[in-house]
Amino acid sequence: MLLSQAQDRSLGLVERLRLRAHLAICERCRRVSTHFEFLRAAVRQYRDGD
Amino acid sequence: MPTEIAPTIRAEDIEKERSYLLRYALLQLRNPAHAEDAVQETLLAALEGRERFAGKSSLRTWLTGILKHKVIDHLRRSGREQQLTGSDDDRSEADAIDALFAEDGHWRETPSDWGNPAGAFENSRFWSAFELCLQRLPARTAKVFTMREVMDLTTDEICQELGITTTNCWVMLHRARLTLRECLEMTWFDGQQP
Numbered sequence: 386m387l388l389s390q391a392q393d394r395s396l397g398l399v400e401r402l403r404l405r406a407h408l409a410i411c412e413r414c415r416r417v418s419t420h421f422e423f424l425r426a427a428v429r430q431y432r433d434g435d
Numbered sequence: 436m437p438t439e440i441a442p443t444i445r446a447e448d449i450e451k452e453r454s455y456l457l458r459y460a461l462l463q464l465r466n467p468a469h470a471e472d473a474v475q476e477t478l479l480a481a482l483e484g485r486e487r488f489a490g491k492s493s494l495r496t497w498l499t500g501i502l503k504h505k506v507i508d509h510l511r512r513s514g515r516e517q518q519l520t521g522s523d524d525d526r527s528e529a530d531a532i533d534a535l536f537a538e539d540g541h542w543r544e545t546p547s548d549w550g551n552p553a554g555a556f557e558n559s560r561f562w563s564a565f566e567l568c569l570q571r572l573p574a575r576t577a578k579v580f581t582m583r584e585v586m587d588l589t590t591d592e593i594c595q596e597l598g599i600t601t602t603n604c605w606v607m608l609h610r611a612r613l614t615l616r617e618c619l620e621m622t623w624f625d626g627q628q629p
Contacts, residue, residue: 389609393583393590416546420616423552427565428584430556432459 388418392425444485444494449478452498459499463506463581465574469513473505480505503586507596510578532613546616549624561623568618572611579604580611 387404390396396404408415456477460470480501481488488497536542555561572580579597582588588596590604599607 386605386609389612390605392612393605393608413542413546416548417542417616419552420546420549420620421612423549424612424615424619425584426553427556428462428581431562431565432462432585434556 388414388421392421444481444488446482448494449481449485449498452495453478455495456498456502459585460502460506462569462585463578464509464513465570465577466513469509473502473509476505477502506586510582510596532610535613535617547620547625549620552624555623564619564623568615568622571618572614576607576611576614579607580615583608 387396387400387407391404408418453474456474457470460473461467464470464473477498481498488494492500535544569577579593582593582596583590590601590608593599594601594604597604
């Protein structure tokens with residue numbers, strides 16, 4: 386959830402640290418994090434592309 | 436006032452943006468007839484109000500600004516109709532997402548490495564897959580997701596517009612991302628890796 390919310394609001398300090406600590410040990414979550422970024426980029430490209 | 440030099444927009448210039456606007460509207464409304472309506476209303480409003488176009492932004496930006504309002508009107512109207520039918524959608528979506536995780540909350544399957552995903556942008560077949568995945572999202576989830584990602588609204592604005600709580604909004608956005616991620620992985624990335 387936090388990973389997704391990071392795209393929708395600015396996380397507090399504690400949340401940021403928690404997320405970073407978790408990502409450090411969770412390879413799957415790191416992947417999903419890049420996938421979420423990709424989704425955002427893809428929607429923009431889809432919207433703005435010709 | 437003959438001295439004022441207003442930028443002149445020709446009807447053809449406005450018409451040229453139709454397909455862009457239609458795609459934009461379709462992303463939000465997911466109903467071709469409603470999208471067509473919203474675009475038609477936008478083009479009419481633009482023609483009638485073309486002297487208000489200040490020329491400070493591009494024509495497309497200006498038209499998109501008008502379209503956003505038309506889309507929100509449609510969302511408001513269809514939101515009232517949809518409240519009765521939303522719940523089944525929600526249940527099956529929640530089940531599908533539960534299936535992704537083991538009981539300890541960890542991923543059941545390892546999400547695959549998408550390599551350099553931006554390469555997919557060049558491939559028209561990727562965009563077909565992407566469209567299909569967007570269409571498969573339950574209507575309410577898709578609405579929240581596109582308000583956030585396509586219209587760049589903040590979650591506060593979305594909550595206000597749809598009358599839902601912020602937490603609910605975050606949950607729906609999270610679901611939308613997980614579902615889209617899963618769909619793209621299955622329909623596109625897993626088949627494409629060497």
